[in-house]
Amino acid sequence: MSEDIVLKTEELTKHYGGVHALVGANFEMKKGEHIAIMGDNGAGKSTFVRQITGVEQRTSGKVWLYGEEVNFAGPLDAREAGIETVFQTLALADDLDVPDNLFLGREKTYANWLGPFRLLDYKGMREATMAGLEKTGVKIPNIRNSIRNMSGGQRQCVAIARTATFHSRLTIMDEPTAALGVQETAQVENIIRTLKEAGEPLILVSHNMRQVMELVDRIIVFRRGRMVANLRKEDTNGEDVVAYITGAKTGAEFEGAA
Numbered sequence: 001m002s003e004d005i006v007l008k009t010e011e012l013t014k015h016y017g018g019v020h021a022l023v024g025a026n027f028e029m030k031k032g033e034h035i036a037i038m039g040d041n042g043a044g045k046s047t048f049v050r051q052i053t054g055v056e057q058r059t060s061g062k063v064w065l066y067g068e069e070v071n072f073a074g075p076l077d078a079r080e081a082g083i084e085t086v087f088q089t090l091a092l093a094d095d096l097d098v099p100d101n102l103f104l105g106r107e108k109t110y111a112n113w114l115g116p117f118r119l120l121d122y123k124g125m126r127e128a129t130m131a132g133l134e135k136t137g138v139k140i141p142n143i144r145n146s147i148r149n150m151s152g153g154q155r156q157c158v159a160i161a162r163t164a165t166f167h168s169r170l171t172i173m174d175e176p177t178a179a180l181g182v183q184e185t186a187q188v189e190n191i192i193r194t195l196k197e198a199g200e201p202l203i204l205v206s207h208n209m210r211q212v213m214e215l216v217d218r219i220i221v222f223r224r225g226r227m228v229a230n231l232r233k234e235d236t237n238g239e240d241v242v243a244y245i246t247g248a249k250t251g252a253e254f255e256g257a258a
């Protein structure tokens with residue numbers, strides 16, 4: 001398969017007992033594309049994200065990343081393969097401080113002349129953390145505090161700062177600005193624009209129509225576990241998208257990549 005296809009899923013399906021949360025998702029995204037996933041609460045958006053990133057094991061179906069078939073055993077595996085994800089229910093380590101969370105699995109080290117061990121570069125990590133947080137616009141009084149003591153929005157910004165700090169082959173954000181104030185939301189939207197300019201692909205799960213219409217190239221609508229629409233932004237509008245979300249409009253056969 002072509003390496004120009006960043007991510008492809010074939011008949012990706014997840015059942016939780018009798019709940020068919022995700023049914024036969026055929027998804028394809030090209031290099032540099034920014035795609036929004038929209039849909040009502042419970043439509044299967046986060047389930048889709050969890051199957052791609054190895055948070056859960058899929059019921060059936062296949063996933064390819066840059067042409068290579070993948071089946072991640074866990075989220076750290078996906079991260080290692082270059083997928084940086086901001087999860088809706090945040091996957092941050094409560095007992096670690098901000099730099100440790102940012103660098104989890106990607107610790108900066110330097111060689112230790114005393115022996116074969118590498119030392120953690122705490123100063124370098126703190127500096128990069130401050131730079132990353134600055135891009136999100138969030139004010140965190142003390143980055144050495146553990147995540148446990150932070151507000152929902154502050155936590156979300158720590159997770160987003162990670163995507164602004166490291167280059168990734170694919171960034172996935174599941175409702176990244178849901179808990180953020182107006183200014184922080186604007187800053188995060190700027191981070192997304194920067195990713196676009198750098199040619200880094202993004203999947204953005206969002207309920208925010210204004211945000212979606214401003215930021216992405218393509219909108220995929222989920223309804224009751226199924227992908228029901230695949231719309232190029234220039235061919236659609238907010239009203240049209242809402243019609244697919246609510247089920248008022250159906251019938252446009254889902255055809256995978258536009």
Ligand SMILES: Nc1ncnc2c1ncn2[C@@H]1O[C@H](COP(=O)(O)OP(=O)(O)OP(=O)(O)O)[C@@H](O)[C@H]1O
Pocket residue numbers: 016019020021039040041042043044045046047048088
């Ligand atoms: N661990 C689980 N066990 C059982 N059912 C689950 C589980 N996780 C999700 N579900 C169900 O799967 C369906 C899809 O949930 P999902 O979290 O993917 O929705 P969503 O589209 O992300 O919604 P929201 O916009 O509210 O975040 C829902 O009906 C939900 O109740």
Ligand SMILES: [Mg+2]
Pocket residue numbers: 045046047088174
């Ligand atoms: Mg969700």
